[in-house]
Amino acid sequence: MHSRPSVSGHRFAGIGSFLPLLLLLALFGITLPGCPSNSSNSNEIVIGHFGSMSGSEATFGQSTDNGIKLAIEEVNAAGGINGKKVRLITYDDKGDAREAGTVVTRLVTSDKVTAVLGEVASGLSLAGAPICQENSVPMISPSSTNPKVTKIGDMIFRVCFIDPFQGSVCAKFARGDDLIASRAATLTDQASPYSVGLEEEFEKAFVALGGKMTTKQTYQAGDQDFSAQLTAIRSSGPDVIFIPGYYTDVGNIALQARKLGIKTPMLGGDGWDSSKLGEIAGKALDGCFYSNHYSPEDPNPRVQDYIKKYQAKYNATPDGLAALGYDAARILFEGMKRSKSLAGADIAAELAKTKDFDGVTGKISIDKDRNAVKPAVMLEMRNGKPKFVSTIQPDK
């Protein structure tokens, strides 16, 4: 991959007019995408995946990519989609919204992909979705839970539940027999749509169930010092601390909370789902809970069969994101098989009809808002590993 020179048109511009641009480039660390080698082949279908393959949420992108690749391998081994093989192009957005916009534009306009899969983080899906919508390319987010993502337009789908459900699951669990919490504090990543949205839904449900909020604190992704927030949380005396963040930050928060002598159980959402969480936090998170899309301990043969295949290929246990990546890709392929052409609108129309798809993460039906309706599971951290606690069904 090589980069194009950034400005070629300003032939007569003096050095002075380059300066602001240079500074901008320096400040934002923008890297321009290289020239793609575009080989269109009528015997294959190209789909794109944008994910955080590196950065603070690296396992999100890597797991999802593994799941998608497994699904592609299977569909190609079974003869492809109506005789055409599927080829995947994956771009790393480094967990950065600007980068996500750049790589999705590249997938859609220069690689001319038939459909796009991604992202995990809602903030990044929100950056990519408008580009797919404008260009009439269907996009399926495997695991962005913020409701706004699919509201971008009729080309945008997801195969996971949304935050109003996840928030109420967490609130019910906090009020329930496991935690019996009546006072909750929250610690939110103020720049993340996922975190802010989930906090709102949790708070709404928790208060509706008779709970009381003690304090609401915020941080910014990548922050290293949480002592001011944690000291404030400690003073407010909560029974549970709700932290709807991503795993790297959550791990660091947990370590510091325990250092400050906070023994209050912590609770979170699917952003905790990573093998890195236990690596970072160690035992600091023992006795804490999070909601997720599936548990590898689910005895269902469909789940166990998937885990076996995944382990054979990657020598690792798939996390929820790997399972959702797999499901998203398979739902896309089913939609493509049924679709009368490979035009974006035709595929989207078929995707909207998905009903009772037998996925690893449960039965998936796409509702009229292009969201999936399905159950959630609660997991407990024990010795740095997530263990299955219960399954919570959606309200009918």
Add this chain to the structure above:
Amino acid sequence: MADLVQTLLTALAIGSLYALIALGYTMVYGILKFINFAHSDIVVLGAWISYALAIKLLPMLGLNPHDAETAPPLWVGAAILLAAMLLCGLLGFAIERFAYKPLRRAPRLNVLITAIGVSLLLQNVGQLNYVFGASPQKMPALLPNIDLLRLSLPGGDGYREVVIGLVDVMIFSTSAVLMLVLEYLVYRTKLGTAMRAVSFSTDNASLMGIPVDRVVSFTFVLGSMLAAAAGFLYVMKYPGVNQPAHSIWVLLGLKAFVAAVIGGIGNVRGAVLGGFVIAFVEQFGAFYISSNYRDVYVFALLIIILLVRPTGLLGSPVREKV
């Protein structure tokens, strides 16, 4: 009461880190009159070199680097600190020699842009897979995870604990020692006198037979070593080591730079004062007002200081010669 003491302790630890980094900005500015934007990247490299050394060294001593409970003997941490300081000192020397020295007679703006370039280069090379990689890592524990003191102080409706960790004490004492050494170097030795002479007037200093180039190199080495120490102490306190190009490092550097400006850029004691001042403003603002605006307090203070005392707290007003 308990919360006040706890916040005070945190501010002291973080303030000493800001001060260590601010010293590098202020020394280079004092001598070359330019802002070395690559300085915060030396902090990053100091942090990552410490991580890389710890990951390599601990298994050799038969310890599991991923086990947070066991810590190696104290000398291991000290050795890693020294090694990181030496490596970063060398790097600071090389950066000055190859990036800034050729521009000694160039307009100051060119040097500034070069500094941004060096900063980007260091960040992105650091993120290459065969250097440090683009994913955050966890720093192995080098200090035993013990609390020196657990005080119960009145707070809220009962008593709450104030925790003083070994790490915080180590951060504060290591920084204090380094700053005292620097103070001695700058104000009590011949080399320090030469540094101050060069900062007063480069041309006059060289007329008096002071080897200006050597003094400049030495300043960079010194600043980089302090930055490396800050990077090491930072990951000791916050073991989640962010990837080299993460924006959080830029913010850390920026705050240290603000500390240098608030203290009076070019003034060594001012940088230390500035570091503690912004740490206090940041921590107390976050605790007593709202954590949402943590960075706002720091930069608002900068604006106020620039309006009221443009030369900083300890800076002396510059008289323009006619």
